[in-house]
Amino acid sequence: MKVTHISQASVARLPLYIQGLETLLSQGIQLTSSQRLAQLTGIEAPQIRRDLSYLGAFGTPGVGYNVRGLHHELSHYLGISRVWPVALVGFGNLGSALASYDGLAERNFRIAAVFDVDPSKIGTQVGELTVAPASRIPKIIEELKIEIAILATPAAATQQLADLLVANGVTALLNFAPIALVVPSGVTVRNIDVAAEMQILSFHEQRKQSPGAQFRARPAAQRQSTRSATEGL
Amino acid sequence: MKVTHISQASVARLPLYIQGLETLLSQGIQLTSSQRLAQLTGIEAPQIRRDLSYLGAFGTPGVGYNVRGLHHELSHYLGISRVWPVALVGFGNLGSALASYDGLAERNFRIAAVFDVDPSKIGTQVGELTVAPASRIPKIIEELKIEIAILATPAAATQQLADLLVANGVTALLNFAPIALVVPSGVTVRNIDVAAEMQILSFHEQRKQSPGAQFRARPAAQRQSTRSATEGL
DNA sequence: GAATGTGAAAAGCTTCACAGCC
């Protein structure tokens, strides 16, 4: 195995493979192939083999991949074999939806503290937690050793809250506000912007309607884009 | 101007420029530069100039870009100068948060119908709308000529609902479920997967902690990745 | 025969550097 380091784009696909492998696990399937994973994830088989080869050789030529083993490797590689305490900042509509989203807990992300600036929300019970005022961020973040925070706050308040979080030790942010956060190097930011995604859809819709446009049809029946991811933004 | 067609990556950045231009508009600023937009969006200035050059030449060398003019051009290009009726499918925690998210209406996306399969949610009032059963998707989608739908449904139900939507004329989907939708070519899908984004963050956190890793520090104080949304998912 | 892992080629995307224009 040549030592090449993994690309950003590959890292962004690994969670999809985890997802696919769990589907297979739930069906009691023990052995799989890049071809089968391709069906489950919408990513091309050679791409999958390339991505997985960055982590080392986990498949058996002529046979395939051990589902449980690969799942274990990927979980480890992504850092989700351990539990991460997460701060949720902003308990509006989106924040409260995230607080009750099982998908996070299933991946070992535990919401360990919830903050808001709105006095009317402070004190609200969230499962076993209570919404705390932003003024308590320094103390709680430090006590719980929280490194990852989710920002589900109004755009105007978000940079300031990010600064406060980062000043107290947070080094990874998932930002839902439609603004570009400025953070020191060493802090990782991922953005989720629902309105931006909708605009990308509307761009494509418009192209479908006006026939003179310089855009071609998409590849085939499968997943497109994201990178959520994303990409990009 | 040479006729080159715009890249997917560029399209995904255009909503950021819209956002930045609106910030400038709200400050009454009429003229700007790629440098200033770079500060506001976290994207490098040459990248911005390149992206904008795909739509044609809208700046004035030596002077910059007219804020209102560029905003208008971008809105038009992205198809958001018109109102898009949108179907929201799934009225759980996430769905209801989306229903009351102003960011969509501000970008001319109007939630025109809300559906759910859960009988306990059907009939719920959502502003001026009522949550309708999935069985009414065919009729309502057709009547309202809806092309864009948001899927905020449990993973297990999502593919089936996507099929129903697509069969009735929907050609763009924003999918929040952590599964890879299979759709006919001609249908555009963008995925937002919160848990996947968190896994990407945890990957980076882990790299920061183990010093032997093959990953370097990020560029500088700015936006990274996403692309959210990107991207990818 | 079947499927992985990977060089090598191709495509896509970003950055640089600067000519040209205001």
Added chain:
DNA sequence: GGCTGTGAAGCTTTTCACATTC
């Protein structure tokens, strides 16, 4: 002097094709 728009270079990512392994 300042800033855009863009060739050209450089880098990243994807795709192909096949040697290798089981």
